[in-house]
Amino acid sequence: xxxxxxxxYPGTFDPITSGHMEVxxxxxxxxxxxxxxxxxxxxxxxxxxLEERIDIINEDIADFPQAxxxxxxxxxxxxxxxxxxxxxxxxxxIRGLRAVSDFEYEIQxxxxxxxxxxxxxxxxxxxxxRHQFIASSLVKDxxxxxxxxxQFVSKRVFERLKAKFSKA
Numbered sequence: 001x002x003x004x005x006x007x008x009y010p011g012t013f014d015p016i017t018s019g020h021m022e023v024x025x026x027x028x029x030x031x032x033x034x035x036x037x038x039x040x041x042x043x044x045x046x047x048x049x050l051e052e053r054i055d056i057i058n059e060d061i062a063d064f065p066q067a068x069x070x071x072x073x074x075x076x077x078x079x080x081x082x083x084x085x086x087x088x089x090x091x092x093x094i095r096g097l098r099a100v101s102d103f104e105y106e107i108q109x110x111x112x113x114x115x116x117x118x119x120x121x122x123x124x125x126x127x128x129x130r131h132q133f134i135a136s137s138l139v140k141d142x143x144x145x146x147x148x149x150x151q152f153v154s155k156r157v158f159e160r161l162k163a164k165f166s167k168a
Contacts, residue, residue, distance in 0.1 A: 005032045006090045006091060007033070008088060008090040010038075012136065013136070014047055015136060015161065016057050017139055022127065023094065036061075059156045060157070085113075097125065097127065106124060143162070
């Protein structure tokens with residue numbers, strides 16, 4: 001019997017977008033267990049706290065079928081991704097790519113990770129044309145300036161963004 005294949009999908013997820021959720025859905029076709037890893041990166045100055053980001057991710061995956069939800073865990077991490085991947089016994093790191101500019105950075109990271117831990121593969125999933133342009137930073141900018149982000153994020157994230165910026 002083959003060993004369970006665990007994948008790690010890391011990111012800041014500030015906030016999680018429709019593009020991120022597409023990668024989650026597609027990842028479930030490739031792995032038996034998926035660990036979504038919101039990164040603790042205070043240097044990026046996230047809009048949402050770590051706890052809020054974890055709640056948002058859990059809220060968004062709540063709409064998945066139970067069998068898929070049972071295969072997903074949300075585990076925050078700090079430090080090197082490759083150490084986190086080892087800690088959760090992942091054999092695969094999943095990264096979403098939107099554009100060529102993403103690829104340059106991601107290939108460098110994948111090669112460094114492969115040097116540090118050759119047993120862990122990195123898989124790149126290209127964003128569909130519907131989601132190629134969606135970036136969390138752009139979504140936050142649109143929301144901050146009073147624009148409609150509803151087509152880029154779930155209804156729950158949309159409401160949270162409105163609440164964050166109505167306080168500003």
